[in-house]
Amino acid sequence: MVNVHCLNNIASVGLDLFSDDYNMESSYEDAQAVLVRSAKMHDMELNDHLLAIARAGAGVNNIPLDKCAEAGIVVFNTPGANANAVKEQVLAAMLLASRDLIGGNQWVAENKDNADIAKATEKAKKAFAGQELKGKKLGVIGLGAIGQLVANAAIALGMDVYGYDPYLSVNAAWNLSSKVTHIVNVEDIYKECNYITIHVPALDSTKGMINKAAFDLMQDGTIIVNCARDVLVDETAIGEALKSGRVKKYVTDFPNPTTAGMEGAIVLPHLGASTAEAEDNCAVMAVKELRNYIENGNIINSVNYPACDMGVCTATGRIAVCHKNVPAVISKITTILGDAGVNIEEMANKSRGDYAYSLFDVDKNVDDSVIDKLASIEGIIKVRVVK
Numbered sequence: 001m002v003n004v005h006c007l008n009n010i011a012s013v014g015l016d017l018f019s020d021d022y023n024m025e026s027s028y029e030d031a032q033a034v035l036v037r038s039a040k041m042h043d044m045e046l047n048d049h050l051l052a053i054a055r056a057g058a059g060v061n062n063i064p065l066d067k068c069a070e071a072g073i074v075v076f077n078t079p080g081a082n083a084n085a086v087k088e089q090v091l092a093a094m095l096l097a098s099r100d101l102i103g104g105n106q107w108v109a110e111n112k113d114n115a116d117i118a119k120a121t122e123k124a125k126k127a128f129a130g131q132e133l134k135g136k137k138l139g140v141i142g143l144g145a146i147g148q149l150v151a152n153a154a155i156a157l158g159m160d161v162y163g164y165d166p167y168l169s170v171n172a173a174w175n176l177s178s179k180v181t182h183i184v185n186v187e188d189i190y191k192e193c194n195y196i197t198i199h200v201p202a203l204d205s206t207k208g209m210i211n212k213a214a215f216d217l218m219q220d221g222t223i224i225v226n227c228a229r230d231v232l233v234d235e236t237a238i239g240e241a242l243k244s245g246r247v248k249k250y251v252t253d254f255p256n257p258t259t260a261g262m263e264g265a266i267v268l269p270h271l272g273a274s275t276a277e278a279e280d281n282c283a284v285m286a287v288k289e290l291r292n293y294i295e296n297g298n299i300i301n302s303v304n305y306p307a308c309d310m311g312v313c314t315a316t317g318r319i320a321v322c323h324k325n326v327p328a329v330i331s332k333i334t335t336i337l338g339d340a341g342v343n344i345e346e347m348a349n350k351s352r353g354d355y356a357y358s359l360f361d362v363d364k365n366v367d368d369s370v371i372d373k374l375a376s377i378e379g380i381i382k383v384r385v386v387k
């Protein structure tokens with residue numbers, strides 16, 4: 001039985017994919033597999049028997065990735081599974097920032113008892129007039145799963161789209177409309193665009209990237225949309241930019257003591273991925289990733305270990321090894337297996353930064369004493385008999 005614990009609500013269509021070999025009632029302390037959305041895991045204990053964490057979503061800044069890698073815990077996310085939901089919210093955000101639909105709706109609610117509301121409407125409505133998206137310049141910072149969908153949708157709405165992503169993947173580039181202007185210096189986005197939307201992960205290198213220096217380059221009346229993470233924007237500086245009129249509206253999906261109630265901000269309660277479709281997609285992908293890792297040792301869509309996929313094991317046994325990316329680990333493993341009379345029928349060895357992962361399909365069951373010898377090799381973090 002494999003113990004599974006969910007730290008957040010995970011859609012049942014995903015959880016239903018676990019077979020009877022999984023115990024869904026496990027506590028966090030006893031879990032071998034954890035499913036999580038936004039729960040903050042940085043201060044949580046990581047148990048020795050924890051094998052994997054799957055983030056049903058894109059952002060993994062709530063998970064201590066290095067600490068997990070060091071403990072041989074493979075962390076997965078679900079790339080692209082909620083991208084359409086966020087794209088649709090970004091379009092809504094740009095529209096809400098362009099037309100005062102929120103103010104207009106509030107006016108109607110406040111005047112609901114006025115018998116002459118229809119007449120009063122025609123006088124009052126000029127206070128809520130806005131501007132169109134068509135023909136405006138949109139800067140998209142980060143052209144991954146979400147950014148590329150936003151860029152393409154904005155092209156379809158008649159916007160002039162500028163895209164910036166120095167690390168753009170080949171796949172993302174293939175999916176991007178050729179009408180998107182490729183920007184190599186993000187400052188050009190700040191200078192040129194009427195709307196700017198950000199879709200990059202929260203990393204040390206991206207925190208505060210939209211800051212006072214960026215606002216100083218912008219035109220008066222720029223609209224900023226942030227459905228990525230609050231830390232990407234210097235929110236003290238954006239408060240000042242809203243007061244000065246440099247920024248006309250700040251739409252953010254992340255309420256915090258600085259943004260909640262901020263004049264000129266439209267603050268949403270982290271709803272970007274909150275559609276039934278996105279929640280289902282994320283849950284299904286996350287559970288499939290966990291099952292593939294636990295049952296086959298395969299790693300697909302990890303954010304702290306390399307991809308490594310040998311399919312379903314057809315040999316007698318399979319051993320999975322999380323280890324440091326240092327010389328001679330593989331030769332030491334093969335020597336120990338060879339000395340034990342175990343033949344390796346197939347193997348894979350992949351690395352990612354400081355960490356590596358290896359799978360060995362072997363011709364006989366390996367006893368515990370051999371596994372203990374493998375585990376004692378310097379640089380080996382975790383050894384698991386998958387089959």
Ligand SMILES: NC(=O)c1ccc[n+]([C@@H]2O[C@H](COP(=O)([O-])OP(=O)(O)OC[C@H]3O[C@@H](n4cnc5c(N)ncnc54)[C@H](O)[C@@H]3O)[C@@H](O)[C@H]2O)c1
Pocket residue numbers: 057058059060079080082083086141142143144145146147164165166167168169172199200201202205206227228229253270271272273274
């Ligand atoms: N509001 C929500 O509910 C919600 C939902 C999903 C994702 N998100 C956030 O959005 C982020 C992006 O999601 P995604 O699915 O598009 O991820 P992704 O990994 O597919 O795309 C991120 C892109 O950012 C690019 N990038 C990294 N550093 C950059 C930089 N300094 N400048 C420009 N580009 C840079 C990468 O090359 C990549 O193409 C997530 O990390 C998450 O924080 C929020």
Ligand SMILES: O=C(O)CC[C@@H](O)C(=O)O
Pocket residue numbers: 037038056057058059060082270272273274
């Ligand atoms: O799980 C959620 O609701 C939010 C997910 C989102 O922030 C993400 O990074 O994928």
